[in-house]
Amino acid sequence: MSILEAQHIKKTFHDDGQPPLTILDGTSISIAQGSIVTVVGASGCGKSTLLHILGGLDKPDEGIVSWNGEAIYEMDREAIADFRNQKLGFVFQFHHLLPEFTALENIMMPALISGTDPNEAKEKAQSLLDGFGILERAEHRPSQLSGGEQQRVAMGRALINDPDLILADEPTGNLDERNTDMLLDLLFNLREAREVSILLITHEKNIAQRSDIIYELSHGKLHEL
Numbered sequence: 680m681s682i683l684e685a686q687h688i689k690k691t692f693h694d695d696g697q698p699p700l701t702i703l704d705g706t707s708i709s710i711a712q713g714s715i716v717t718v719v720g721a722s723g724c725g726k727s728t729l730l731h732i733l734g735g736l737d738k739p740d741e742g743i744v745s746w747n748g749e750a751i752y753e754m755d756r757e758a759i760a761d762f763r764n765q766k767l768g769f770v771f772q773f774h775h776l777l778p779e780f781t782a783l784e785n786i787m788m789p790a791l792i793s794g795t796d797p798n799e800a801k802e803k804a805q806s807l808l809d810g811f812g813i814l815e816r817a818e819h820r821p822s823q824l825s826g827g828e829q830q831r832v833a834m835g836r837a838l839i840n841d842p843d844l845i846l847a848d849e850p851t852g853n854l855d856e857r858n859t860d861m862l863l864d865l866l867f868n869l870r871e872a873r874e875v876s877i878l879l880i881t882h883e884k885n886i887a888q889r890s891d892i893i894y895e896l897s898h899g900k901l902h903e904l
């Protein structure tokens with residue numbers, strides 16, 4: 680059963696003085712429950728644009744994105760924000776942690792926004808930090824953490840609301856080999872531990888090999904490899 684489905688997505692950017700740039704040109708994808716799907720492709724081919732559209736962050740010009748059969752861009756602003764907060768977990772290359780908050784607070788934030796009891800949110804955040812081996816860093820701010828630690832905090836933040844789907848855009852792009860391996864192990868183990876689906880964007884084909892389906896995005900369309 681697919682949880683997220685996109686059909687015939689089109690997206691063109693119109694920048695002043697530039698010819699229109701069609702990035703997605705009839706792209707379709709279906710993400711089955713519990714699956715790990717990887718999208719690879721040349722720099723600038725539109726992978727991040729696709730992820731933003733699938734994640735309810737950027738409306739396509741044409742086409743439908745639906746979550747369990749419901750068209751997400753037909754939801755009102757509040758419903759789409761709730762959908763993102765409760766069903767999805769985002770992990771980006773630049774993790775966008777809030778600099779003035781501690782690791783623990785950064786992880787707790789999406790749970791607090793969705794109305795979880797603060798004590799419960801704290802316990803869940805501590806258990807995520809513990810599972811990622813960085814509980815002793817709980818009170819550190821992002822600037823006091825290494826890149827790999829920051830990315831694990833970002834993973835914790837993506838997971839605290841028990842999402843059904845993780846959308847990860849080059850999550851290891853900034854990490855050295857050791858941290859890349861550690862983060863990928865954490866990510867791929869999630870399916871076993873939490874039955875979560877994962878959409879992973881990367882340009883590293885050896886990472887892609889650990890997934891169920893690999894697509895290449897080129898000329899605005901996805902091709903299964």
Ligand SMILES: Nc1ncnc2c1ncn2[C@@H]1O[C@H](COP(=O)(O)OP(=O)(O)OP(=O)(O)O)[C@@H](O)[C@H]1O
Nearest residue numbers: 692693694702720721722723724725726727728729
């Ligand atoms: N808001 C925007 N306005 C105009 N052009 C944009 C916008 N966002 C992205 N683009 C352009 O669309 C193209 C695709 O960008 P996108 O970030 O989706 O590519 P990508 O495949 O993720 O690239 P990379 O692997 O380098 O991160 C690029 O040429 C980019 O400059």
